Amino acid sequence: MLYTLHETGYYGATPLRLTALATRDFWSSPLNPARDTDLGRRLYATADLFSNLTRRYRRPEWGIDSVTIDGERVAVRTQTVWSSPWAKLTHFSRDMTDMRRAGRNRLEPPVLIVAPLSGHYATLLRGTVQAFLQDHEVYITEWENARSVPVMEGRFDFHDYIDHIREMLRFLGPRPHVVAVCQPGPPVLAAASLMAQDDEASRPASMTFMGSPIDARFSPTVTNKLAEERPFAWFASNMVYTVPPPYPGMGRRVYPGFVQLYSFMSMNIERHQEAHLRYLEDLMRDDGDSADKHLEFYDEYLSVLDLTEEFYLQTVDYVFQRYLLPKGELIHQGRLVDPGQVKDIGLLTVEGENDDISGIGQTQAAHDLCANLPAELKIDYVQPHVGHYGVFNGRRFREEIYPRVRDFIADHQSRFDKSAKPA
Missing domain, CATH: 3.40.50.1820 (Alpha/Beta hydrolase fold, catalytic domain)
Structure with a gap:
C-alpha cells in the first residue's frame, strides 16, 4: 500500500511540477527583461527547487570518459x-x-x-x-x-x-x-x-x-x-511492499529504495534542510558553481533502487x-x-x-x-x-x-x- 501511495503522490504532484518547470524557464529566459531582478531570481530559484524536490531521479550516468595517468589523458569507455x-x-x-x-x-x-x-x-x-x-x-x-x-x-x-x-x-x-x-x-x-x-x-x-x-x-x-x-517479524511486516504497475517488476515484494532514503535522511534532516536552503540562496545570488555542486550530490544521493x-x-x-x-x-x-x-x-x-x-x-x-x-x-x-x-x-x-x-x-x-x- 505504501508503494502505491508513494507513486500516487508522485503523479499527483505532476501538474505542480510542470507549472514549476514553466515558471523556472520563464524567469531564466534571456528574453525576459526582468529575469535579473531580485523578484525574478527569487521566483526562478523557488520554482527550480520545487521541481527538483518532486522529480524522478533516474539511474545516474558514470560520466567517466578519461583518466589522467602520469600526466597523460587516457580515454575510457564502459562496456558490459x-x-x-x-x-x-x-x-x-x-x-x-x-x-x-x-x-x-x-x-x-x-x-x-x-x-x-x-x-x-x-x-x-x-x-x-x-x-x-x-x-x-x-x-x-x-x-x-x-x-x-x-x-x-x-x-x-x-x-x-x-x-x-x-x-x-x-x-x-x-x-x-x-x-x-x-x-x-x-x-x-x-x-x-x-x-x-x-x-x-x-x-x-x-x-x-x-x-x-x-x-x-x-x-x-x-x-x-x-x-x-x-x-525480525517487524522488518517483514513494516519494511516490505509490493511493486505496483507500471513497473516491469509489478507484483514483486521489495524493500523500496525510497524507504531506505527517507530513513537515512531522517537521521540528518536538519543538514539536508540547510543544504537545500543554501541551494536556494545560491540560485538567488546567481552562484552557479555552488548550485551545481549541490545538484551533483543530490542527483546521486536521491537516486535509489529497490531490494x-x-x-x-x-x-x-x-x-x-x-x-x-x-x-x-x-x-x-x-x-x-x-x-x-x-x-x-x-x-x-x-x-x-x-x-x-x-x-x-x-x-x-x-x-x-x-x-x-x-x-x-x-x-x-x-x-x-x-x-x-x-x-x-x-x-x-x-x-x-x-x-x-x-x-x-x-x-x-x-x-x-x-x-x-x-x-
Missing part, C-alpha cells in the same frame, strides 16, 4: 562484459594506445569493485573507480533495481549474491583482486572462503574490505541498534541479528562457510575513525575470522577524521587510503606473478 537478470559486470576499458603513451606497456592487475546493494546505484562509487583506474583494470558490479526485474525471473537472495560474486571472479580469473565497499563485506568474504576451500584457480589474490559489517556486534551504530532492537524482499530480510537476519558468518554458522547451499579456509589471499581492512554506519572493529573482524592466514598477508588500517563515505571517496580517500590499497594490491600481484612462473 558479464550479466544476469540481477546484475551486470561493467569494465572501464582504457585505451591501450593512450596507455602506451603514458608509459604503461603491460596489462595491469584486474580489480573487481563490489558495489553495495543497499539502496543506491553503483555510481555512488564514481570517485572510487576514478582512483583505481590510475593503476588497474577496473570492473564493478552494477546491481539491478528489483522493481525493474519481472517476477518470472525468480528470486534473488543473499546466497544468490554470493554466487554472483563467485561467477564474476571466475570470469576475471586467475587470481583477480576484489574490493568490497560497505554492505558486500560478508557475502564477498563468504565467496572467497568457499573458493579457497575448493582451491579454485580464480580465487582472489587479495581482498580489501572498506567499512564493511563483517561482524556488526562491534561498536554498534544507530543502524545496528535498530536491527537489534526490532524483532528484493528475500535479499533484504536475509541480510537483516544473517548480518545484523544472528551474525551467522562471524559465529561460524553461515550455511551456503548445504556447506558451512569457513573463513579459516583462506590461507593465501591477502587481506586488507579499512575503517573510518568517525564511521557512523559500520563502527570501528566491524571490518577488522575479518582478521580473526581468517585465522589460518599468515600475519604477513594481513593489514588493518583506520583512517583518522573520516566518516563512512570518506572511507571510499573524497580527498582523504584519494590521498591517504587509495595509495595504501594500491600498494597492497601491487604487493599481492607480485606474489601471484612469482608463484605463477614455472620452476
Whole structure:
C-alpha cells in the first residue's frame, strides 16, 4: 500500500511540477527583461527547487570518459562484459594506445569493485573507480533495481549474491583482486572462503574490505541498534511492499529504495534542510558553481533502487541479528562457510575513525575470522577524521587510503606473478 501511495503522490504532484518547470524557464529566459531582478531570481530559484524536490531521479550516468595517468589523458569507455537478470559486470576499458603513451606497456592487475546493494546505484562509487583506474583494470558490479526485474525471473537472495560474486571472479580469473565497499563485506568474504576451500584457480589474490559489517556486534551504530532492537517479524511486516504497475517488476515484494532514503535522511534532516536552503540562496545570488555542486550530490544521493524482499530480510537476519558468518554458522547451499579456509589471499581492512554506519572493529573482524592466514598477508588500517563515505571517496580517500590499497594490491600481484612462473 505504501508503494502505491508513494507513486500516487508522485503523479499527483505532476501538474505542480510542470507549472514549476514553466515558471523556472520563464524567469531564466534571456528574453525576459526582468529575469535579473531580485523578484525574478527569487521566483526562478523557488520554482527550480520545487521541481527538483518532486522529480524522478533516474539511474545516474558514470560520466567517466578519461583518466589522467602520469600526466597523460587516457580515454575510457564502459562496456558490459558479464550479466544476469540481477546484475551486470561493467569494465572501464582504457585505451591501450593512450596507455602506451603514458608509459604503461603491460596489462595491469584486474580489480573487481563490489558495489553495495543497499539502496543506491553503483555510481555512488564514481570517485572510487576514478582512483583505481590510475593503476588497474577496473570492473564493478552494477546491481539491478528489483522493481525493474519481472517476477518470472525468480528470486534473488543473499546466497544468490554470493554466487554472483563467485561467477564474476571466475570470469576475471586467475587470481583477480576484489574490493568490497560497505554492505558486500560478508557475502564477498563468504565467496572467497568457499573458493579457497575448493582451491579454485580464480580465487582472489587479495581482498580489501572498506567499512564493511563483517561482524556488526562491534561498536554498534544507530543502524545496528535498530536491527537489534526490532524483532525480525517487524522488518517483514513494516519494511516490505509490493511493486505496483507500471513497473516491469509489478507484483514483486521489495524493500523500496525510497524507504531506505527517507530513513537515512531522517537521521540528518536538519543538514539536508540547510543544504537545500543554501541551494536556494545560491540560485538567488546567481552562484552557479555552488548550485551545481549541490545538484551533483543530490542527483546521486536521491537516486535509489529497490531490494528484493528475500535479499533484504536475509541480510537483516544473517548480518545484523544472528551474525551467522562471524559465529561460524553461515550455511551456503548445504556447506558451512569457513573463513579459516583462506590461507593465501591477502587481506586488507579499512575503517573510518568517525564511521557512523559500520563502527570501528566491524571490518577488522575479518582478521580473526581468517585465522589460518599468515600475519604477513594481513593489514588493518583506520583512517583518522573520516566518516563512512570518506572511507571510499573524497580527498582523504584519494590521498591517504587509495595509495595504501594500491600498494597492497601491487604487493599481492607480485606474489601471484612469482608463484605463477614455472620452476
